Amino acid sequence: MHTSNTLRRTALALVTTAALALAPTALADTGHHGPDWRGAWAASPQSPTAPFGANWSQQGFDNHTVRQVVRVTTGGTRARIELTNRYGTSPLRITGATVARTAEGGAVRPGSVRHLRFDGRPSVTIPAGGTLLSDSAHLPVDAFGSLTVTLYLADETGPATFHHFSSATSYRATGDHRADLTGTAFEETSASWYFLSGVEVTGGRDTARRSGVVTFGDSITDGVGSTQDTDHRYPDELAERLAEAGRPRAVLNHGIAGNQVVNDTTWAGEKALTRFRQDVLTEPGVRTVVILEGINDIGGSTVDFPAAATPDVPVDRLIAGHRTLIREAHAKGLKVIGATLTPVKGSSYDSPANEAKRDAFNTWVRTSGAYDAIVDFDRAVADPTDPDRILPAYDSGDGLHPNDAGYTAMAEALDLDEL
Template sequence: MSGNTVWNAGWSTSVQRPSTGFDENWAEEGFADQTVRQVVRVTGSGTAARVRLSNRFGDAPLEVRGAALARTDRGAAVQDGSTRRLTFAGAGSVRIPAGGEVWSDAAEVSVAPFEKLTVSLYFARPTGPATFHAQAFTTAYRAAGDQSAAADAAVFTETTVSWYFLADVELSGGPARQDTVVTFGDSITDGFASTADADHRYPDALAERLADAGLGRPVLNAGIGGNLLLNDAPWYGERAGARFRRDVLDQPGVRTVIILVGLNDIGFSEADEAEFPTFRPNPELSAAEIIDGYRDLIEQAHAAGVRIVGGTIMPFRGAEYHTPDAEAKRREINAWVRTSGAFDAVADFAAALADPSDPEVLRAAYDSGDHKHPGDAGYRAMAAAVDLASL
């Protein structure tokens, strides 16, 4: 393809430094003479695709000896005849410097919104700890040796629910889009407690709702479980303000961002340190400080010509870090989000998911069981709470 190819958003995730997580993952051990096969669902369409691989948090160069792209069949299986070897500046392998990233060349593949693509990466030499996305809620598969073009899914005998080194899929084959929506935030945006491999996160439901309304457009998920607005965290990614440009504003054709972040900034300082040792850093922050963090995101978005929708923080009484002080901060922040006029629009998730008889509690039908994260029905209710005209 020519250098004039137009690339539109297809799929994206926010990368993190290697760490342990809520589920077992392979990030800290990395890979050696192994193939990792990963599945993503795109919300755009095209006739060709390229992938971005990230070694942002690697402490040594990363060698990818082989890579392939295919249309997904089921699980680790791919559709017959759809596998395309990926190249990088014409070569079948690539070396990515520590802290760097690389785009593959274009691979011809026809894909429609809500179809799935499979990306397989072979690492011949030890990678060291892996840049990854911890809470994918999508199964990744591992096999010994070079199985990047394997047709037999049975060779992939190990699984986790994280993504490794894979950061973006972009699609070409149509005019440039200027209507991408990015959802940005913490575990509630990431989709914690949603059904694995079912694409039932709220951004997924929002993309489907837009399509059903005849307003189909790319919707990207830039959530990181545990993410903080104001502080970097070893387990939960760079602070929202620091990653906002890379994960939101640098996406192709971005028009609107919906933010939902701040719950962990409120709650980490309230949790028992012995019981929740990963809730770090955990300084006590005022509502005013968190609101100032929102103002920074708003300023960044507007400077880039991007609309920004503020999401209200949902009820969480009964969760591990709910206290009267935390509840007071949530109410103060939500009142500001609703009434300040600082955002271009508001998505009142709190009102949509609260128990009508007790606004400090998630409605039981929407609660995943931890009194903080919605389940699948709750994520659908969140998507329904977004005014499509605001996008």
């Protein structure tokens, strides 16, 4: 399967590169989330925390260069980045930033480094709670190509707004290495993203098309259980499947591991009912959102890892939360696809009461007609001989999260016509 995916991605890259060579000149920058810009990559911000081990969010940075690698799912002729200080308690000074095409590890490709500017200036201060976009850079971007975003943070940042589970490697060096071609100076690594919450593109074949897809949810959307640095999350696999079918479009991942629909937590982000407006409804070029969330509302009240158990959520309250998300998406003109919750038998969430809740919620998704369409992720990854359990070939090992093959099965379960 891995060999097949590698060949498939190589073919996709060649087709996209050829298309970009024939693409028209990019249109002018039309400002924040203007009609010609569309999301190409995204990550939902979280407040600083470290429930699953050490990262750099709580101590922040001081005279550090942070280099982060992301894979976009749509191409264009110009690019810009979104930086966020949403959960910062003081202004964040970005001394300088670059974007480049990724080479190996922490290295970037010669000739591709672009120094970013912010309203014409090389540095910028983001107020506490703020988010901003860089000016656009002339850097043709291929769909399924990797970009390296490098931030130089000369001043002490304080605790950092970040995204905990990146399933990708980020790099840190002491001092200013924003324009380095090699990764030699970047001796520290992390599996999180910091301050970076989006990449947008304009130009190319898909200019001004409102066809993007947002996948919204918890760790199973986030890609927990997939192989590091391989882009095997189900949203990545969905984007590849769309391209193979001749229907290329951006797929943006707004999952947060551990997230809940109706409960805030200190370690898994604000509840979906709050963050949906900031994470999903502000994305440019989006037409459809796929919502897979609720298993942590069900299971979180019965376990005390990685933090104290969260308040119990009855099924009717979980359903009411989903109805609110549907109404808000419809008010923005988005199509909403609802997903059934995947099996938990054999996991830390396994109990008769939790299984009864999961079954009741899934029945509502399948039969209520509340969503514009549904995707049955439950049946896509369940063991046919034991439907409450994830198929062993799809299990990452904890009975809850799929592995690479499981995420591929999820992507294949979506009806492309519904997107």
